[in-house]
Amino acid sequence: MSGLVPVIIIAVVVILFLTILLSFIPIGLWITAYFSGVKVGFFTLIGMRLRRVVPRKIVTPMIKATKAGLELGIDKLEAHYLAGGNVNTVVDALIAAQRANIDIEFERAAAIDLAGRNVLEAVQVSVNPKVIETPKVAAVAKDGIEVMVKARVTVRANIERLVGGAGEETIIARVGEGIVTTVGSASSHKGVLENPDLISKTVLDKGLDSGTAFEILSIDVADIDVGRNIGAQLQTDQAEADKRVSQAKAEERRAMAVAKEQEMKAEVQSMRAKVVEAEAEVPLALAKALKDGNIGAMDYYNMKNILADTDMRDSISKVNKQPDDKNMNK
Template sequence: MTTIGIIGIALLVILLLLFFYYVPFMLWINAKVSGVNISLIQLFLMRIRKVPPTKIVTCMIEAHKADIKEVTRDGLEAHYLAGGHIERVVHALVSASKANIDLSFKMATAIDLAGRDVFEAVQMSVNPKVIDTPPVAAVAKDGIQLIAKARVTVRANIKQLVGGAGEETILARVGEGIVSSIGSSESHKSVLENPDSISKLVLRKGLDAGTAFEILSIDIADIDIGKNIGAQLQMDQAQADKNIAQAKAEERRAMAVATEQEMKSRSQEMRAKVIEAEAEVPQAMAEAFRNGNLGIMDYYKMKNIEADTSMRESIAKPEKKDKNNK
């Protein structure tokens, strides 16, 4: 065989592969056998539009066998080009149809494009999901802390999946309801005796409003006793009052010390003035002698008075000491 013949056979094989790639003849036969009406030209155009014909045909066959007439080729192509999961959407439509759940193709594609798993949502509508809340700590009116864990049974709300809040919102609202219920209880003992009172109170609040789920039940799985928050707060308050009282006492002591220092300073100033005045007495007396305002007899009388006063003081001091010793 010549080189030209080998090249010709290779080109023929390549052309056949390209033909069967862009014109999936076997896939068209599979669709026809399954009862799906689709042409080879449409399959060829799907390759041109970069839409996988195998996925489209498989989804159309599944929808046809489940008698879902609203699933069309154009709808599947548009949803695929928009970034959706066509297999998940068709699975969800088939499951919803079998479970008598009202779900349209338009709603299913909207839920899928919103980022939610529409097939899982349909399954959750049939089989409710149980969500365990993290430990929620709350304090009753008697000051005792309780730590509760709850199990929330939810069912997907198909109509609220687009724009509805998720599981995090449900958990947050249930936790808020538990805290409110325990906080309004007069005693922690009443909560321990009737934990179902928490569930009833929380359920009455309609916590599933605006969410993608419907709360079926809230069951308190466990309640533990925590700290005595009331006693701890009283101890902290007493310690704070003690610190305030100590600070005020220290402030008064400092003021007393400052006042005492001030009095000592004033006393020293007064003593200095007295000493200064006593130092001026001899000068004043000499001046009085020179001016004739003070005689010698007046001077002796003054000395006698001073001596008499000094003698009386010396006599009085031993008596004070004896009294102190007694």
């Protein structure tokens, strides 16, 4: 019994060692790689574990690449994984490019993947072009009629310009700009409706795919409608604006006339006040003149008679004038 205890302890230690070893080294993955023709050593798998690399994400794409006839080093795949790339997507893109006879190296595919673009989708679009549909673009011809145009742009991915090239939003914006320019240069909206292919030819000749990650194959007008009469609306708005300006100027003139009238009334009142003030000083002046002997008593009475005679004549003229006014009113 005493000799059996060391054996049990050794067996437990061996079992624990094998358990830890098998959990640290993916034996099943190694066997799969071996029978797939991919030579991966135990120390390589251990190194992946130590570098915090998931061995399955490296070995499985390596198996696919080997079966497809691609010669890729496991160090390149591991380096791309450590850089934050998607190894499986890159390998799938390389396989798809090989089947489509597209020349693309691993370094370029890895750079495209690290740039944030889907390299597999780019290869697929390069083989099978995609259609980008623009929203309705409003443009105004020279006759003032608005034209609504919707276009379909067929593009193919340009592998060489995927890194640093503009995306679909730039293509849509440039096509919209080209549509506005083409319609705006047309003398009449009827010409645009009769020849919609004029838009396609003019826009396509502008080289809108320059600096983008795509190559434009064709631009087709999908829908074209007539919108508002912008020219008439602008003329109406201009007339309304002119009317408001005229009204403002008339109001300004009226306000100036009212101010002028008030100013004249104020001047008249001022003059009347001065007359009243002057008339109030007349008795004082007469009294002073009598006192100083400048005029005599008879002179004063003669002046009073003249004033009385003047008032009488004014009264008579007013009485004679009233019937004439009544006859005129009749």
